[in-house]
Amino acid sequence: MTTPLIGVSKSLLKIKELINHVANTCLNVLITGETGVGKEVVAQNLYEESPRTEHNFVKINCAALPETLLESELYGYEKGAFTGAHKKRPGKFQSAHKGVLFLDEIGDMPLSLQSKMLHVLQSGEFSPLGSDQDFKTDVWVIAATNHDLEKRIKQKQFREDLFYRLNIIKIDIPPLRERTEDIPLLVEYYFKLYKSEYPNNPGSKPDEDTMVRLCNYPWPGNVRQLQNCIKKQMVINSWDKVFDEMPAEDSHAIVPDISAHDSVKKGETRNLHPDFANDRISLISEFVDLSTSSEKLLQEISLKKIKKKASDRVEKEVITFVLEKVGWNRSRAAKILKVSYKTLLYKMSEFDINPPSK
Amino acid sequence: MADPIRLLIVDDNEDILSTFSEFFNSMGYNVKTAVDGFVALKLLREKAHDFDCLITDLVMPNISGVGLISIVKKEYPDLKIIAMTGYGDQPGALASEARADVVLFKPVDLFKIEEKIIALLDVSNLKKHE
Ligand SMILES: Nc1ncnc2c1ncn2[C@@H]1O[C@H](COP(=O)(O)OP(=O)(O)OP(=O)(O)O)[C@@H](O)[C@H]1O
Numbered sequence: 001m002t003t004p005l006i007g008v009s010k011s012l013l014k015i016k017e018l019i020n021h022v023a024n025t026c027l028n029v030l031i032t033g034e035t036g037v038g039k040e041v042v043a044q045n046l047y048e049e050s051p052r053t054e055h056n057f058v059k060i061n062c063a064a065l066p067e068t069l070l071e072s073e074l075y076g077y078e079k080g081a082f083t084g085a086h087k088k089r090p091g092k093f094q095s096a097h098k099g100v101l102f103l104d105e106i107g108d109m110p111l112s113l114q115s116k117m118l119h120v121l122q123s124g125e126f127s128p129l130g131s132d133q134d135f136k137t138d139v140w141v142i143a144a145t146n147h148d149l150e151k152r153i154k155q156k157q158f159r160e161d162l163f164y165r166l167n168i169i170k171i172d173i174p175p176l177r178e179r180t181e182d183i184p185l186l187v188e189y190y191f192k193l194y195k196s197e198y199p200n201n202p203g204s205k206p207d208e209d210t211m212v213r214l215c216n217y218p219w220p221g222n223v224r225q226l227q228n229c230i231k232k233q234m235v236i237n238s239w240d241k242v243f244d245e246m247p248a249e250d251s252h253a254i255v256p257d258i259s260a261h262d263s264v265k266k267g268e269t270r271n272l273h274p275d276f277a278n279d280r281i282s283l284i285s286e287f288v289d290l291s292t293s294s295e296k297l298l299q300e301i302s303l304k305k306i307k308k309k310a311s312d313r314v315e316k317e318v319i320t321f322v323l324e325k326v327g328w329n330r331s332r333a334a335k336i337l338k339v340s341y342k343t344l345l346y347k348m349s350e351f352d353i354n355p356p357s358k
Numbered sequence: 359m360a361d362p363i364r365l366l367i368v369d370d371n372e373d374i375l376s377t378f379s380e381f382f383n384s385m386g387y388n389v390k391t392a393v394d395g396f397v398a399l400k401l402l403r404e405k406a407h408d409f410d411c412l413i414t415d416l417v418m419p420n421i422s423g424v425g426l427i428s429i430v431k432k433e434y435p436d437l438k439i440i441a442m443t444g445y446g447d448q449p450g451a452l453a454s455e456a457r458a459d460v461v462l463f464k465p466v467d468l469f470k471i472e473e474k475i476i477a478l479l480d481v482s483n484l485k486k487h488e
């Protein structure tokens with residue numbers, strides 16, 4: 001069964017409306033969004049509302065297969081096309097004939113196959129490996145990716161011409177944290193669904209406070225992560241425990257800030273060189289004295305020692321960062337960092353972290 | 359005087375939209391605008407307005423200009439289409455493939471677009487009267 005698109009946020013309603021308007025066009029679609037936002041659900045809903053439901057919805061994951069296998073999966077092969085091809089096998093383009101071909105993770109398709117894909121989309125024809133016969137394709141191509149394809153084009157990892165050919169209709173699904181209105185409905189829907197599948201599970205619906213917490217969490221894994229939390233809750237029946245086991249609530253807020261913040265402000269050794277080699281050296285130089293002779297250097301390097309130094313360094317920065325954010329309120333900082341108050345005080349003295357003197 | 363020519367102008371750049379809109383209004387056209395192909399398609403499908411000519415940008419979110427052109431050619435075959443692109447050759451080539459009547463490269467001269475509109479609509483009027 002196709003999963004319905006649950007949600008009432010403005011962006012989701014717009015997506016539903018867009019699906020409605022384009023499901024009968026058969027124009028190439030590109031669906032983008034972070035992992036777990038519902039790209040596949042959108043693809044299925046497009047198919048479900050199209051006039052193609054008599055035929056197949058065929059999915060292929062372009063990231064999961066090695067290049068040669070991906071090629072033979074897509075286009076099929078003749079008997080004897082390569083060693084191991086004992087008999088003829090149709091590809092996904094054939095199985096999807098008159099239906100939908102869902103190219104999942106298109107951003108990970110190897111460049112050589114991108115050229116072939118472009119050619120097939122341009123000409124509307126393909127031939128199976130080892131065959132000299134051309135087949136006409138009538139498939140509706142829907143592609144999805146969680147990569148920023150424009151960035152991959154700049155890095156020469158994705159063909160610009162293929163991008164434009166796929167990007168005729170673009171459906172961008174925002175991350176869940178940007179449409180928190182959808183969270184209560186999703187919780188409701190999946191709670192009911194799992195309860196009906198496992199009626200004997202003890203789980204209980206979130207109360208109001210828990211719902212607020214659920215809505216405030218940044219959901220890096222989006223709807224899929226939310227589903228997993230609900231499933232877990234239904235087994236252990238404790239929302240508190242579920243929260244304890246989730247990746248830090250503030251990870252999203254903290255991570256992007258920290259590089260801009262600290263390395264610049266503290267004027268410390270770290271130079272952010274544009275290229276990786278330099279970046280690596282400058283990073284290592286923070287923990288190892290690179291100016292000594294190479295022999296001495298090799299004696300100096302010990303993974304264990306460096307690990308300790310590096311983790312201390314990061315801990316110090318993170319603790320300082322959080323303390324600054326909360327105006328040096330140590331008990332709040334301890335809560336955010338999920339350590340005891342005592343641990344925080346200990347670490348502050350170990351790393352010599354002090355509030356700015358006024 | 360004849361009824362004014364009705365234009366639907368589509369571009370995700372608001373500055374371009376307002377410049378175009380002002381220009382064609384001042385030239386006596388009847389102008390409606392849309393910020394992407396999806397908004398334009400809804401305007402067309404609502405049937406509240408009829409248009410003589412569609413002028414559309416190509417690279418836009420939701421429904422691209424190329425998508426809009428393909429749909430319009432099927433559903434509103436009489437509507438004349440002028441495509442404009444500022445993104446190198448590929449979108450332009452796709453617009454031609456989707457059978458836009460004219461493809462122009464940005465920056466485009468507004469007077470030149472006007473010429474194209476006149477030419478496109480005159481030709482179709484002649485055909486109608488034949
Ligand atoms: N709006 C929604 N309503 C109901 N279920 C949803 C919605 N969005 C996502 N889901 C569910 O969340 C899970 C993840 O969605 P899906 O597999 O479509 O994500 P995705 O964007 O394809 O992720 P990935 O990039 O990891 O492949 C699925 O079980 C899907 O049914």
Ligand SMILES: [Mg+2]
Nearest residue numbers: 039040104144
């Ligand atoms: Mg997916």
